Amino acid sequence: MSPGNEEQIEYWNGKAGQTWVRSMDRIDGMLAPITQALLERAAVKPGERVIDVGCGCGSTAIELLRRGALVFGLDVSEPMLALAKERATAAGLKGFAFKRADAAAQPLTPDHELVLSRFGVMxxxxxxxxxxxxxxGxxxxxxxxxxxxxxxxxxxxxSTAGQAVMAFLSKPATAPDPRAPGxxxxxxxxxxxxxxxxxxxxxxExxxxxxxxxxxxxxxxxMEFQKDIGPVARALAELEGETRDRALAAARAALAAHLGPKGIDLGAACWLVTARNPGR
Ligand SMILES: C[S@@+](CC[C@H](N)C(=O)[O-])C[C@H]1O[C@@H](n2cnc3c(N)ncnc32)[C@H](O)[C@@H]1O
Structure with a gap:
């Protein structure tokens, strides 16, 4: 493990890892439009060797395996990797290896045509x-x-529910570093x-x-989902008692404003990044 990543390693092996394991189907369902765009940009070919960085519970690794790739999934989270192995095995897929390792430090063989990650590199x-x-690699x-x-x-x-809850946190003495791991x-x-x-x-690009x-x-x-993952969950962990109840009520009211006949759909914005290792 490379020095400096210990805090994140602890985080992903603790409650966060357990929550992702428990909520994986919901997370996958919700992220489906992003996953589809990512896989389209990746355009993996059968037989290609792929590293999935921060592969978590194996969702993208499994999609790559279904397309005939050979996948090396790297992650620091033991519980998430255990689920990744279980899911790939249960799906009858072959050609995968999942390893508990820090992608910043793991020695790699230089034979992978593709490196892919869904939200695992920040x-x-x-x-x-x-x-x-x-x-x-x-x-x-x-x-x-x-x-x-x-x-x-x-x-x-x-941010809709996140900002509502974060309003109840006491202000930190110094502004947090926007580029800190997270x-x-x-x-x-x-x-x-x-x-x-x-x-x-x-x-x-x-x-x-x-x-x-x-x-x-x-x-x-x-509300159940927001209490589990993301900024609402992180902010709630710092609140208790009546303040926590008021923060939850504020989050609920903020989300209620967006409730439509099919439930709640809210905007997401990500960077879809493609780059190359220079040729020989
Ligand atoms: C937001 S989750 C995404 C998981 C998965 N890619 C997905 O989309 O379901 C971030 C993942 O990155 C992993 N991770 C964090 N730091 C890492 C590191 N230094 N090396 C490898 N994986 C790491 C975490 O354990 C976690 O599984």
């Missing part, structure tokens, strides 16, 4: 070094294709480009991808 304490290590001209979040304010599916670490497009270029990638995400069939379902 958690490195030293991102340029991490991407440099990832690049060592790629063939000359290999493709890097991943998706990461734009700023929280661009993601109504997180879901929004790459919100700044030019910063993201500079990280990839300094890691040695070429042909960096960062597409502004926007869609609606279905956050719940009704208010109760949306």
């Amino acid at each position: 958690f490195f304490s030293k991102p340029a070094e991490a991407f440099r290590n990832i690049r060592t 790629m063939t000359p001209d290999g493709r890097l294709v991943f998706v990461c979040w734009q700023a929280m304010a661009e993601n109504a599916w997180m 879901p929004f670490a790459f919100a700044d497009r030019e910063y993201l480009r500079s990280i990839l270029e300094s890691a040695g990638f070429t042909g960096v 960062i597409e502004d991808f926007r869609t609606k995400l279905h956050v719940g069939d009704d208010l109760d379902q949306a």
